[in-house]
Amino acid sequence: MYSKLHENNLNxxxxxxxxxxxWCFSQVKGAVDDDVAxxxxxxxxxxxxxxxxLATGDKGGRVVIFQQEQENKIQSHxxxxxxxxxxxxxxxPEFDYLKSLEIEEKINKIRWLPxxxxxxxxxxxxxxxxxxWKISERDKRPEGYNLKEEDGRYRDPTTVTTLRxxxxxxxxxxxxxxxxxxxxxxxxxxxxSISINSDYETYLSxxxxxxxxxxxxxxxxxxxxxxxxxxxxxxxxxVITAAEFHPNSCNTFVYSSSKGTIRLCDMRASALCDRHSKxxxxxxxxxxxxxxxxxxxxxxxxxxxxxxxxxxxxxxLSVKIWDLNMENRPVxxxxxxxxxxxxxxxxxxxxxxxxxxxxCWNGSDSVVMTxxxxxxxxxxxxxxxxxxxxxxxxxxxxxxxxxxxRKVCASGKRKKDEISVDSLDFNKKILxxxxxxxxxxxxxxxxxxxxxxxDKVN
Amino acid sequence: MFARGLxxxxxxxxxxxxxxxxxxxxxxxxxxxxxxLLDMSLVKLQLCHMxxxxxxxxxxxxxxxxxxxxxxxxxxxxxxxxAPQAAGRAPLDRLVSTEILCRAAWEQExxxxxxxxxxxxxxxxxxxxxPVTSAQAPRHPQSSVWEMDGPxxxxxxxxxxxxxxxETLETKNPSCMEELFSDVDSPYYDLDTVLTGMMGGAxxxxxxxxxxxxxATPGPSASCKSDLGELDHVVEILVET
Numbered sequence: 283m284y285s286k287l288h289e290n291n292l293n294x295x296x297x298x299x300x301x302x303x304x305w306c307f308s309q310v311k312g313a314v315d316d317d318v319a320x321x322x323x324x325x326x327x328x329x330x331x332x333x334x335x336l337a338t339g340d341k342g343g344r345v346v347i348f349q350q351e352q353e354n355k356i357q358s359h360x361x362x363x364x365x366x367x368x369x370x371x372x373x374x375p376e377f378d379y380l381k382s383l384e385i386e387e388k389i390n391k392i393r394w395l396p397x398x399x400x401x402x403x404x405x406x407x408x409x410x411x412x413x414x415w416k417i418s419e420r421d422k423r424p425e426g427y428n429l430k431e432e433d434g435r436y437r438d439p440t441t442v443t444t445l446r447x448x449x450x451x452x453x454x455x456x457x458x459x460x461x462x463x464x465x466x467x468x469x470x471x472x473x474x475s476i477s478i479n480s481d482y483e484t485y486l487s488x489x490x491x492x493x494x495x496x497x498x499x500x501x502x503x504x505x506x507x508x509x510x511x512x513x514x515x516x517x518x519x520x521v522i523t524a525a526e527f528h529p530n531s532c533n534t535f536v537y538s539s540s541k542g543t544i545r546l547c548d549m550r551a552s553a554l555c556d557r558h559s560k561x562x563x564x565x566x567x568x569x570x571x572x573x574x575x576x577x578x579x580x581x582x583x584x585x586x587x588x589x590x591x592x593x594x595x596x597x598x599l600s601v602k603i604w605d606l607n608m609e610n611r612p613v614x615x616x617x618x619x620x621x622x623x624x625x626x627x628x629x630x631x632x633x634x635x636x637x638x639x640x641x642c643w644n645g646s647d648s649v650v651m652t653x654x655x656x657x658x659x660x661x662x663x664x665x666x667x668x669x670x671x672x673x674x675x676x677x678x679x680x681x682x683x684x685x686x687x688r689k690v691c692a693s694g695k696r697k698k699d700e701i702s703v704d705s706l707d708f709n710k711k712i713l714x715x716x717x718x719x720x721x722x723x724x725x726x727x728x729x730x731x732x733x734x735x736x737d738k739v740n
Numbered sequence: 741m742f743a744r745g746l747x748x749x750x751x752x753x754x755x756x757x758x759x760x761x762x763x764x765x766x767x768x769x770x771x772x773x774x775x776x777l778l779d780m781s782l783v784k785l786q787l788c789h790m791x792x793x794x795x796x797x798x799x800x801x802x803x804x805x806x807x808x809x810x811x812x813x814x815x816x817x818x819x820x821x822x823a824p825q826a827a828g829r830a831p832l833d834r835l836v837s838t839e840i841l842c843r844a845a846w847e848q849e850x851x852x853x854x855x856x857x858x859x860x861x862x863x864x865x866x867x868x869x870x871p872v873t874s875a876q877a878p879r880h881p882q883s884s885v886w887e888m889d890g891p892x893x894x895x896x897x898x899x900x901x902x903x904x905x906x907e908t909l910e911t912k913n914p915s916c917m918e919e920l921f922s923d924v925d926s927p928y929y930d931l932d933t934v935l936t937g938m939m940g941g942a943x944x945x946x947x948x949x950x951x952x953x954x955x956a957t958p959g960p961s962a963s964c965k966s967d968l969g970e971l972d973h974v975v976e977i978l979v980e981t
Contacts, residue, residue, distance in 0.1 A: 540800060
């Protein structure tokens, strides 16, 4: 006989999905005040492969890494908190002298390498340059030098009367980040994606018109594997918006375009993968056609499922799940904020229609999540077909407070607790979200704050 | 809002004269909106060219939108009735002009700045006028009132902010097309023509009343098609990094 207690049994981290889970506020990081410093705007969020580390990049070119406390699993009422582990300046603003243009230091993407030894490695990229960072811990230091004092000053050799062997003694933990590789000068256009291959030796970087393949050890050379730049730039009508390697097949990758298509390429077929192996495209719905149809079909993010069998794409109004075996239409479509369809002209005017929302899978590929406006984010349970809208707000500040589902009233009478479309704050957008690879912990970035939510424990 | 295939009726149900004009306005409200969208898009392309390093994806999407509008305006074949100037000033939310684009192109090539179009009041109708007849359409009686007066403050820094642009245009009197283009170098006139769907080189006069309902002379599609090449040229300027 199964009681309600069983439903909340913590030993099953992926019970049911989005709606069976009750999401609770856990932590919020970042400045409290409403006056947002431009440099603090979060531009990317990514868990590492174990979920123990959570990295964020911001517009000021900084990377902040949070580490989860190792909690006592038997007694805990919640999973460990994330605390700052390391902060470093990844990219600096640069100036392109040939074009007289500034190159922004904003971190566009961070991708973690799987851990091979004590140190952690991640790739971070701005518009033009990718860097491999090594993050290592130091908790011992040598003491007892013969020729140096403890503070580093050199001793007068004549005062040395005995010799001793220096020994390592414990010290306060220091986390150091050092750039190990800099992959530069390979992109004329702005880098929008990086993706590490399942061989863990190579990775791809994609800009608006080209995709390059790199070896992690080699910085002075990269191979161009996709090039959609037309001979005559006047003919340019489509750009690359995102790219990702398949999680299991090291020869397969996909890239999405501004026209709503996804191309799957096999690197074994030819050196230059301009001819796709598969083309995923959903035919347009003629009844919804408008001057904005193309813009809203532009794909802002593409993510393979952990299993590698599906991929998810995000366009302006929806999330689509594609089966890699079926090219002519997605197997599932979820409306994120369909109530915006009648507002497209205003959203075009204020440029919101160009916002690039990301999306992510949970660890078991049963639930997908994406952001929206008004600091709302949405989750879709693929099994139960239920969805939920939650808000990242400091108002639900107490840990273990269950988040209340939110609802937008599209038209007609607004019920109590609903918010009308016209009251939505379009400056509060959630573009970046991440889901812990193993547990029901999510990281949601508002403009300059990072929220961490967990499912309710007990 | 901008669904294709929107049926544009010949209006018959308004009772008074002004009503008839208002009816024509309804008919052309789609074209006004479309023109407004076109103008907005051109301003966006302009602004993003002014930014440090334009977002290529955004530029391409906007340029494609401009192309779509252009294609639809040429495919329309029948140029629709336009609300005559007597309808008064266009709504002030009518966004700015293609003139901005011309100015930008100018600035790049170091030529003289264009005269201000005072476009806030040069209505949609003017831009998608009937390609009328080489015989000059009778000038609208009010046109003399709309001659450009005062200095052309629109000449100015390339980097004028949008607010400044709107402010300048609001104070301008609308002028008749002839005046506007009287001292414009023809290549840029062509540019503007392409973008606003007008026939290159024609001297359009404002349409009046039911004249506007006359079917288009065969000219426009042909020349507009060739002018699409101009559009590509424009896009190249704007999009190429």
